[in-house]
Amino acid sequence: MKKEITALDNMSLIVERGEVFSLLGPNGAGKSTLAKLLLGFVWPTSGTISISGLSPAESASRQPVGYLPEHPEFPPHLSVAQVLRYCGAFRRMDPSVVRLRAEQLADLLGMRNKLRSPIRSLSKGMNLRLAMATALLHEPDILVLDEPSDGLDPEGRIEFRNLLLKLKNNGKTILLNSHILSEVERISDRVALLKQGRILRVDEMKAIVGANCNYIVETRTTDETLLAGIRKNFPVKAQGSSWLIKVTDASGVKDLISRLDAAGAVLVGIRQERRTLEDYYLEQISYGRNP
């Protein structure tokens, strides 16, 4: 008997046309489920979803959408070109246009020499590039990308990020689901944080990484109890004989100094650093605090 779980609950979200909206959260937060709901792979038990005013139950709602699944899988014995040809036919594209687009995308995604190769001979990264090609083949207005650079080498990730930036500049609406926070930070306009099927918060990227700064408090102590207590609230990193504690607001710094002082720890110094999406993510997901 399968155990029933509520994958998503009490969720209300609007992605605006032309924006890059990212979903962040730990594994099992419901990010992929949300993408699957949008594409009609699974149906909600209650509530409504629409893409450009159409319900996912209507097949036409998927016409303007390009989807890159988390684990793309294609018929292993067909060639790359065959898969792209079938994709074009699925989208009612003219065969000559499909051929042209396939060549363009093969150049763009660095898989020109793989067009005749069977899918089974492709590496994981190349398979992902093919999945991206199938998603972009019909030049969709909306892209749903589930872990687009998972499995790519560093060079591939940079290429992918640049491609996403290009798509963003071309006015595409992108729903991005990624664990690579640096990538999300560079591309996204807004992010939603999900945990256990619920949205914790939705924020503008500018507000997350713009004006805010972190404080790094450097201390020296051997008191393990004190450190364990601090770790519950702040990220702590060892550096030589010191400990670096990251705090997001001035009042937090004040409280921390009081705690260190009370425990007899040596305060080496305090400095400011730019706040990243990673800091924001850890605050919200791991420490459950507001910035």
Added chain:
Amino acid sequence: MGETLRNIRILSRYTFADFVSKPAFQIFLLVEGMALLGIILSPKLPLFDNIRVVPWFIFLVSFPAFTSPVVIDRFERPSVNFILSHPFTRTQVLLGTFIGVVLAMASLPVFFYAAWFAIAGIRVEVWDPAILAQGVSLVVIFISLLGYIILTGMLMPHAPAITLFWSLYVMFGATLLHARSFNFFEVEPKGDPDLLLEILFYVTPAILDISNFFKNVVRTGYGDPLATLTSLGGATLCMILSCRLVGKRDLG
């Protein structure tokens, strides 16, 4: 309506292309070609001695041996999401895939029977429409059985019903085999069926049922109780049928 038919057509074409490109299918085609070559080169046209058994065995037992798992795998794998992410309805995907697989599978016995009929006709100059009708009925029965198995597999990927229908299929096949349906088409039987092939007819699905049982256990970790029960039930049924028939032959 036109749009729906068009979508079903393209999906079945895609499935057909996917299916015939599988090595298992190509190996089967090769074996079929070799069998036909054997028929051509053999001085005594040996298949005519076992006219009632050999085609039945090949058509009804060997082909579905790898059909059911293939179709079930297809719908369990994430590849179905690739198709579903395109502007198709679920019904279109289901029908298109079903037709594609059935056509691909049916092409094997159609090709074999047509070639066999032609070779037999050329060699012994027997162009009996009754034999051709026998072949057509054989293919229709094959497609019906296969279609049933595939459709069940597609609708219920983990369904133990697959195994149940395997058993039904064997029973139905057995009835057909032993009813000597040649009489219906007024074809005179030539020679006795090969006992070994007849036993294989029953043992093959039994082995498949047992392998299906192990597959269930491996996949789920603990085994779906209903699937396990029907897999073993199906295997037992096949073995009982096999034993009973062998026993009957000995008595006869």
